[in-house]
Amino acid sequence: MISKADVVVIGSGGLGAATAYYLAKRGGLTVALLDKHDIGSQTSPRAAGMVSCVRKGDLMITLMKDACRKIESFTEETEQPLDWVHSGSLKIARRPQDADVIAADLQRGKRMGLDVEEISPGAACHLNPFLKPAGVVAALRIGDDRYFDPAQVAVGFARGAQTKGAILLPRTNVTEIIIEAGKVTAVQTTGGQIRTPVVVDAAGAWTRQVAEASDISVPLVPTRQQLIVTEPLEGARSDLPMVRIMDAAVYIRPCQGGFLWGVYEEGPRFFDMKVLGPAFDVKDMPLDVEVLWRAAEEVKAQLLFLQTAKTREFRGGIPTMTADGHHILGPAPAVKGFFFASGCNVAGLSISPTFGEALAAWILNGQPPIDLSPMSPARFSNKNWSEEQLQRDAAWQYRHFYGAV
Structure with a gap:
């Protein structure tokens, strides 16, 4: 177990592993990729592995076009x-x-x-x-x-990250994100504490558990x-x-x-x-x-x-749905150094290469490469959904993913 890192990514599914890869690719950073289970073993390898480019908005189409290019160059990029x-x-x-x-x-x-x-x-x-x-x-x-083999994406990004210096910590359960004076200072795990100024909650089905352990709310199901x-x-x-x-x-x-x-x-x-x-x-x-x-x-x-x-x-598998059908990507508004990569809305694995690179840039540069405000966790700041309403809206988004009236 390490005692400190520049960035700790929690969850080694497609979104978390891709983020860890692009952070490690930058070089000069200590990046730790944690998972309570084996690396890349949960929902990602159980996905359908389908890429859908015609989406409901221009932003998602732009992102999916980039994801297609990254899928084509995946092996050249990661050597996996x-x-x-x-x-x-x-x-x-x-x-x-x-x-x-x-x-x-x-x-x-x-x-x-x-x-x-x-x-x-x-x-x-x-x-x-x-x-x-x-x-x-x-x-x-x-x-x-x-379409692609879903079992290869998360593991491929994780192994690629490891070759670039990232530290993989499978079967390491996170129990709390330590926050002091509104800033992330450490991650408490079952194997000990890791001091870090930046954490990425990419824990998939466990995203809410990770966030809520530190009194951060995120509405996904x-x-x-x-x-x-x-x-x-x-x-x-x-x-x-x-x-x-x-x-x-x-x-x-x-x-x-x-x-x-x-x-x-x-x-x-x-x-x-x-x-x-x-x-x-x-x-x-x-x-x-x-x-x-x-x-x-x-x-x-x-x-x-x-x-x-x-x-x-x-x-x-257990993907995570949101009430508005958008992913959750970016910094938590009230805590410096706390980032989300979740709310996959049954399309997280296909877009994970693009989101991983964008979130890594957001962390390193202080802003994303393009306007990703529709995905920002800040959009929930002034909305208080009941659990019943959240589930009702999430169910509608799930059923209507293909845009049926």
Whole structure:
């Protein structure tokens, strides 16, 4: 155990590991990356690994374009493997009101320089024959989208950080951030105290626990996300475009000769990490496969193969949702030296390279490279959500990630 560091990053998922990497890359800093479990072992490797470039606002599209470039250069940058496929995707509307959303997505995407095109249902099914045209009223082809192996990102960034001098401390539980006169001075762990002026709370599902141990409030909700990886299927290819069905919030992508698929359900299950206890590991999260079978039934006219495809793997993670659907990135307004990298809103792993670099610059230079105020924790300063309202709004953001009306 070390006794001091220039920066302590708590949580070695995609956001935390990427931040540690870009801090260590700068050189001359002692960076410690802590995790209460093994490095990169919790929600990040259980994610879908899908990159969605057409987002609801210009800022997120700009950030996702940068994340795509960083995914392409990941191995060159970190000297760690990352398997990714530039497959493109198909965004599918089954209702007229969602077709209007696709029309707006098309205009926004074109304005932002994305490779987007509205195509006929028949053309969409030609691009991915596992998609059937029944009930499809509009389809958007997004050529920029891609997918990657989620198990490689956090571990890759962490190992890359280590090669640049960062200190990895797995199975090191943080019990408190020591704050004196409004400034971070140390991190108390089960292995001892580490003196530091800067801490990054990137603890994923445990973000609130880490912050609240030092009387810092952050409104986010740990939320169950489940997915299935099927056995290989005849005709399934790695270059088939991903499919997202808007109103059902169901997604599929090629995976290991079959497909990976999941759903952002209407009534997601939320977790209080304090209730789950200090020994809880995400791999032990209670799962409910009936959620996915109901979703498969809902989209059987478009994705009939989900009814019969055999399951190779059924897994789940615990992403964190916010009430407004934006990530939480940047300094806590009331405590100098305390930064957040959380509120992934089921899209944290894909954007982690860009957020990691931006937060490292924010820490080192005192400001982010671009205006990230929509993600700033300061936006919560004058708002007091009840837990009930927070969960209600977070559930809506979860279900409507694809922009369905």
